[in-house]
Amino acid sequence: MVASGRPDINEQTQVTDANGGNVKAKKKKKRALGKGTDVIRQFIKDTLKVEFGSLSNIADGAIELSLFFDSKNAELDSFLKKVKEIVESNEVRRLPKIPKGTRDFGKEQMAIRGRAFSIIESVFKKHGAVGLDTPVFELRETLMGKYGEDSKLIYDLADQGGELCSLRYDLTVPFARYLAMNNINALKRYQIAKVYRRDNPSKGRYREFYQCDFDVAGQYEKMEPDFEVVQVLTELLDELNIGEYEIKLNHRKLLDGMLEICGVSSEKFRTVCSSIDKLDKQPFEQIKKELVEEKGLAVETVDKIGSFVKKRGPPLEVLSDLKNVGSQFLENEGSVLALNDLEILFRALEKSKAINKVVFDLSLARGLDYYTGVIYEAVFKGATQVGSIAAGGRYDNLVGMFSGKQVPAVGVSLGIERVFTIMEQLEKERNQVIRATETQVLVAVLGNDLPLAAEVVRELWAANIKAEFGTNKKFMKQYDRAKQNGIPWIMTIGENELKEGIVLLQKVENKEEGFKIPRDRIVEELQKRLNASSS
């Protein structure tokens, strides 16, 4: 996953046979001892004087070999020593790895991430949400029965005695568990944290990744929190400023009503939904085949479903279509509830100017079991197809699964990894150098005097100036360090400066002559210049 810049030690190596020709490369990967393999091969050949690859000599070779491995043979000792050396040097050469599907985030990535998180957090806080932090692993029983088929992707901790635990799969179930455990009836919270899925890693798909969740739990006036969550989602994507997107939106009760109208029996709702959910990736004909052949639906039922799920478009238009006189939805209790919910929601989003980001899409089904009302998913519309970047919905029964007391809730989860990828791409396109540190000055003491450097740099730190220091006697070495790290100022103290009781303050960029500054005025003189350049 992560480029180490080194060749894989297991990779196919060319094998040279006894006659100097290349043995035909074998298809199967060879286990090799690393770069030492050829050395060992050569060593054995030289020692045994056996020609490998030549059939007629194999019998002789075997005899010599058995003699060689006699423990009394002095050559054996030197051979084993040689092998040990090679193995050890290979071990050292074998660079460490990290688990598949995980990544380190280095300094430039951290700078971008820091910026994104701060934008996201400020949107959450603007809406009065509070932070929550939960453990990275939960009791296994907490996660069981919440994710349907996806449960197989849950990472378990080993049973080392004691409780059975699993890494969290999302932030929603821990949130519901927290509410239930602490008997909390209402909470608007955000959480930015990593979640874990034992999925097949691929480009842009990780086993450890950040989610940024915003959820509103509690009894509010109808559709208040649903409106706010969708609104927050638009604000997040707008403020991150990463390109065009749309929010597909549907309602679980409308979906169920639709299936009922089409004549699907209720116990098949979930499995039919999971087929419908694939409509953004597969053509309808393929889904139809699955529904008829695998899930046993009648062809006319599937065709009816097909005519419904094609409906998508501007929310208020599609809504008015579904509420038309004679619409079958008006005869279905659940659907009527859903359409009324959606009307209130769409009217509010219209007033908050977010409606143009929303597409009412009857094919949106969402996989998870726990949704009970509106559901939505944000997708990028840019050239690069990164797919879904955020998703969520209403889940009124999840907290009750833990405590028996229903606490209605609705939320959204932003899958920030793809957002990071896009932001990194944009930085590259802008050809901007991302400075990883904010250091303002390098204190360069020219010579072996750490106490002097300590005294000077500490004065700067105490004044909240971001400073680094060095005591190398070569000025150019220190100057280069400042230049490479984008540090704007260098404060030099050599023998002369020390005698005069001054420091030399220079701008790194143009390497101009510099200012001689009395030692007791370094803070104020530097601050003056820093303020001047920042304004």
Add this chain to the structure above:
Amino acid sequence: MVASGRPDINEQTQVTDANGGNVKAKKKKKRALGKGTDVIRQFIKDTLKVEFGSLSNIADGAIELSLFFDSKNAELDSFLKKVKEIVESNEVRRLPKIPKGTRDFGKEQMAIRGRAFSIIESVFKKHGAVGLDTPVFELRETLMGKYGEDSKLIYDLADQGGELCSLRYDLTVPFARYLAMNNINALKRYQIAKVYRRDNPSKGRYREFYQCDFDVAGQYEKMEPDFEVVQVLTELLDELNIGEYEIKLNHRKLLDGMLEICGVSSEKFRTVCSSIDKLDKQPFEQIKKELVEEKGLAVETVDKIGSFVKKRGPPLEVLSDLKNVGSQFLENEGSVLALNDLEILFRALEKSKAINKVVFDLSLARGLDYYTGVIYEAVFKGATQVGSIAAGGRYDNLVGMFSGKQVPAVGVSLGIERVFTIMEQLEKERNQVIRATETQVLVAVLGNDLPLAAEVVRELWAANIKAEFGTNKKFMKQYDRAKQNGIPWIMTIGENELKEGIVLLQKVENKEEGFKIPRDRIVEELQKRLNASSS
């Protein structure tokens, strides 16, 4: 661990016997079906008409019981149904838990944590450190052989096919792995993240907790990074402003030299060190017993160790004592190296005014295997004995264990949990109410008009004003919500305001009459007042 505010369903319940008297409470905890137990007991009694507790009836009861459990018995069905109901309602009543030794951080705690992290991060950044983020689990082989005896505390992930992984135990080994894997020769980095130890949970000791690490890797002039790391530690503890502390400091090479001088053979260094390390918790006599009886040291050897490890005090004084003419340390090569290192370090810390926080303590040994130079540990000196709050040292061989290429490094790890505990305590003592949100205004639409609320509050959000909204028709309900959450302003729109095209803006605190503000001027009028009250 976390108070749920509900009685434990397994707790001792009073059992009533057949005669209505209380059966003497049994010492052993009973497994009960929850509150339903008595119901089931009663139901069985009623159904079977058997008097429990009366020996003479047990035989009759057994016969009736076997008849009852005949599958043809219609009563059995209704009995099983009843049991099922009770079990189900009990299941719902059984509140969820989180794993032992882990915690949730609620809104007030998150506010304190956020403040602490921002102080810590700003100190790190002031010193030019960059952020790094690594996966929460590493390949198991990465962690093996790094923690000595403590390896047994590592959390393993279950073997679900694929790689064997473990949760990180600290942030130092992942940092070294990162440097080795990416062939990085120099990096000053910080990382604030959770680590995992399968330790016995107790008050203030958790299985998941934050560490804040600052490390400097790379070849620098002698003792430059060592000085900076100790300096950073003092700045962290000073800026967190949580009370008096001291930094105990020693040097691994001096410790080894001391043991050599005392006549301990080198293969016993590590095990003797781990005994010495307990001197802050146990009296010397106990340690002596362990060293003589368990670890086979001669009594005079241990007494000599005893005379050395008592040495502690102001760094430069203890140093000059050890460098006195005739000191055995001057004849030991490793010790001389260590004393020279320490002299440079102490002179620098003297100039940076941090020396008075440091105690040179020859009994400090530190458990981990990988230290090679200076080692240190910060302890609180306040009334509450929270023990060690930070620790670290130089580890020049750790990166080389991964790549074969040595990258010298030194660092410190702040165990922030105890710091949080102290900060929370201080907040309580100051009797300060910690406001969890920063909401500036509540938009209160008096009636069922979500689109109106959406329109108004969106204007505020767009102007970066932190706002919440409600559409409850009762003003007092909305006013109370603002009051309870410390929201300073309430903006009301009722029928009259709607007709007049205005909103009513009131301060929540004194509930004064309020200002009538035209709908098209709400942002500027509110901002004017927010600015006035914040200045």
